[in-house]
Amino acid sequence: MRILLACVLALACARWAHADPDRPYEAFAPLSLPTPNEVRLGSGAPGPAYWQQRVDYRIDATLDADAQRLSATMEVAYHNNSPHTLNFLWIQLEQNLFKPDSIGTRTRTGGGPMRAMDDDFDGGYDIPSIRTGTTELKFTVYDTLARVELPRAIKPGERFKFQLDFAFDMPPYLRRMGAEDVEQGRIFEYAQWFPHVCNYDDVHGWNTLPYAGSGEFYTNFGNYEVHITVPRTYLVAGSGVLQNPREVLTPLQRQRLEEARKSRETVMIRTAEEVGDPASRPAGQGPLTWKFKGENIRTFAWAASDAFIWNACGVVVKDLNGNDKIVLCQSLYPVEATAWAPTVEDGGSTQYVAHSVEFYSDFLYPYPYPIMTNVNGPEGGMEYPMIVFCGGRTRSPLFVTDHEVGHTWFPMIVNTDERRHAWMDEGFTTFIGMHSLAAFRGEAVNPGRARQQTMQLARGRSQPIAVFPDRNLPGLLGSLQYRKTALGLHLLREVVLGPERFDYAFREYVRRWAFKSPQPADFFRTMEDATGADLAWFFRQWFLEDGTLDQALEVAFDESDESESTPRATVTVRSLGRQVMPATVVLQFDDGTIDRREFPVEAWATTRERSFRIDLQGRTLRRAVVDPDELLPDADRANNRWVAPAPTAVESPQDAAPSP
Numbered sequence: 001m002r003i004l005l006a007c008v009l010a011l012a013c014a015r016w017a018h019a020d021p022d023r024p025y026e027a028f029a030p031l032s033l034p035t036p037n038e039v040r041l042g043s044g045a046p047g048p049a050y051w052q053q054r055v056d057y058r059i060d061a062t063l064d065a066d067a068q069r070l071s072a073t074m075e076v077a078y079h080n081n082s083p084h085t086l087n088f089l090w091i092q093l094e095q096n097l098f099k100p101d102s103i104g105t106r107t108r109t110g111g112g113p114m115r116a117m118d119d120d121f122d123g124g125y126d127i128p129s130i131r132t133g134t135t136e137l138k139f140t141v142y143d144t145l146a147r148v149e150l151p152r153a154i155k156p157g158e159r160f161k162f163q164l165d166f167a168f169d170m171p172p173y174l175r176r177m178g179a180e181d182v183e184q185g186r187i188f189e190y191a192q193w194f195p196h197v198c199n200y201d202d203v204h205g206w207n208t209l210p211y212a213g214s215g216e217f218y219t220n221f222g223n224y225e226v227h228i229t230v231p232r233t234y235l236v237a238g239s240g241v242l243q244n245p246r247e248v249l250t251p252l253q254r255q256r257l258e259e260a261r262k263s264r265e266t267v268m269i270r271t272a273e274e275v276g277d278p279a280s281r282p283a284g285q286g287p288l289t290w291k292f293k294g295e296n297i298r299t300f301a302w303a304a305s306d307a308f309i310w311n312a313c314g315v316v317v318k319d320l321n322g323n324d325k326i327v328l329c330q331s332l333y334p335v336e337a338t339a340w341a342p343t344v345e346d347g348g349s350t351q352y353v354a355h356s357v358e359f360y361s362d363f364l365y366p367y368p369y370p371i372m373t374n375v376n377g378p379e380g381g382m383e384y385p386m387i388v389f390c391g392g393r394t395r396s397p398l399f400v401t402d403h404e405v406g407h408t409w410f411p412m413i414v415n416t417d418e419r420r421h422a423w424m425d426e427g428f429t430t431f432i433g434m435h436s437l438a439a440f441r442g443e444a445v446n447p448g449r450a451r452q453q454t455m456q457l458a459r460g461r462s463q464p465i466a467v468f469p470d471r472n473l474p475g476l477l478g479s480l481q482y483r484k485t486a487l488g489l490h491l492l493r494e495v496v497l498g499p500e501r502f503d504y505a506f507r508e509y510v511r512r513w514a515f516k517s518p519q520p521a522d523f524f525r526t527m528e529d530a531t532g533a534d535l536a537w538f539f540r541q542w543f544l545e546d547g548t549l550d551q552a553l554e555v556a557f558d559e560s561d562e563s564e565s566t567p568r569a570t571v572t573v574r575s576l577g578r579q580v581m582p583a584t585v586v587l588q589f590d591d592g593t594i595d596r597r598e599f600p601v602e603a604w605a606t607t608r609e610r611s612f613r614i615d616l617q618g619r620t621l622r623r624a625v626v627d628p629d630e631l632l633p634d635a636d637r638a639n640n641r642w643v644a645p646a647p648t649a650v651e652s653p654q655d656a657a658p659s660p
């Protein structure tokens with residue numbers, strides 16, 4: 001125990017030791033960012049030469065529910081919008097993660113849902129051929145990637161179509177998808193299930209980081225037409241609008257759906273009592289094919305089950321032109337998910353979805369799609385365009401639902417590279433989620449958990465936020481990329497810039513990069529451009545380094561005699577850690593008066609020590625505190641306050657009020 005404590009202290013001190021009081025200006029040095037060009041401007045906006053590739057998919061998939069095997073044929077239309085000639089394509093084969101010899105299988109560290117991974121399961125794709133028309137294309141598989149050789153190069157502006165067949169068995173463990181037997185049937189969730197073309201961009205060329213399990217994805221926008229054939233007893237929901245309701249729904253269900261679109265209250269489409277009743281499915285024999293279309297989306301996910309209860313409501317969202325449009329919000333869940341039902345006190349899953357769609361549309365950018373579906377199945381929490389998978393059956397899914405729906409804005413609209421920069425989707429979504437949940441509950445925004453975890457990072461093992469998620473030290477993904485990032489944005493808003501200045505710039509970032517792909521530098525530059533503030537110090541210390549913050553305070557009196565006749569005192573504030581932040585000092589006097597002083601962060605650019613003198617005017621100083629509201633993740637609060645020696649034994653420092 002003592003050895004452990006010594007190690008923790010040594011690590012903490014190592015990071016603190018980087019604060020060199022003789023070189024305070026280093027914290028304010030410019031960031032070294034990529035040279036701006038006409039694709040990505042110095043302002044952080046996409047430039048006149050901005051381009052991105054587009055890939056459209058047509059997939060026909062058939063689920064063998066008994067064998068838990070999916071077979072599909074697929075046609076891909078690749079649009080080369082780049083000014084470059086492409087001699088080959090890279091495709092992602094994410095199901096190959098489930099091969100016993102995959103990088104992900106062999107490097108997992110035992111945490112999370114992969115813990116139950118069965119090494120004997122021989123998963124991954126069967127891909128008999130890839131072809132264009134009748135010409136076979138040579139392809140070579142490397143773990144979760146394949147390089148496809150082309151009969152001739154794809155020139156700028158050209159479109160290239162190719163076809164392939166694929167099949168795979170559902171893994172017997174969970175990794176963003178899975179199958180689960182429930183009371184009234186079986187639930188399938190499919191994500192990262194079809195081979196897709198890697199993103200070719202202006203920053204890295206082909207983005208070919210393998211799928212190792214943690215890093216999510218970085219994909220192209222495109223249009224999807226997906227046909228899914230399932231047993232007749234199954235309901236299906238996916239990343240698109242159902243095209244053939246007359247074939248797969250009963251007349252009663254179609255009528256209820258129409259009612260739901262016009263109702264802000266939740267309407268049942270299929271009740272618990274109707275699950276398993278043949279009358280709740282169209283009459284006839286054999287499987288049914290559900291046809292979906294999703295436009296301008298970055299991937300496609302879907303879920304199917306014979307056990308789904310289904311309800312929905314409609315919300316009105318103003319689009320970018322100020323016109324009203326209806327978004328259908330819906331939930332599909334098994335009977336044991338009692339906390340999802342519309343009968344729970346705060347409305348249940350569909351009302352949470354509706355709130356999130358409304359809130360974020362207003363807070364950031366209009367929800368761009370016609371539907372949003374929440375599915376309860378084996379996956380605990382994953383986001384896709386127009387559909388999210390959320391866990392929890394008897395515990396409220398409010399938090400996870402709001403988070404996953406919030407991902408519509410990061411990374412479904414602002415299409416960031418999740419395999420490299422998890423903080424740009426997870427951290428941003430955690431940050432906006434603090435606001436959405438506070439609004440839903442009618443409470444103030446509370447970053448308490450994010451602050452607590454950030455302070456734990458300061459005391460123990462840590463690493464910079466800007467690390468690829470597959471290279472996170474075990475257990476740090478949640479505290480770093482999610483919560484420390486969220487706290488950083490919170491402090492930037494509340495402590496550094498103020499809400500109005502921050503919100504304008506943050507919305508500008510979303511508007512500039514909606515349906516495009518920003519890099520971290522584009523975010524940093526946009527925030528500086530639209531706030532008019534030099535924020536290099538903040539972005540470096542918060543995202544690129546892992547230093548700690550430690551503000552400290554001391555009080556000295558002019559006379560050695562600290563009696564009531566003491567005329568003047570000197571208050572000294574220091575910034576000891578590698579991080580700097582604005583400093584707030586509160587002084588409390590015996591006559592009840594309070595003196596509050598604010599130091600902008602620039603106070604630390606030329607010195608790490610600031611003093612000011614106060615005229616006591618006959619008062620006695622009782623208490624002085626830096627960071628009185630405990631907003632900052634200060635690594636050592638013990639040096640934040642000075643308390644006068646108690647004249648009697650009545651008052652102890654702990655009893656003193658924390659702030660005015």
Ligand SMILES: [Zn+2]
Binds near residue numbers: 404407425426429
């Ligand atoms: Zn997330």
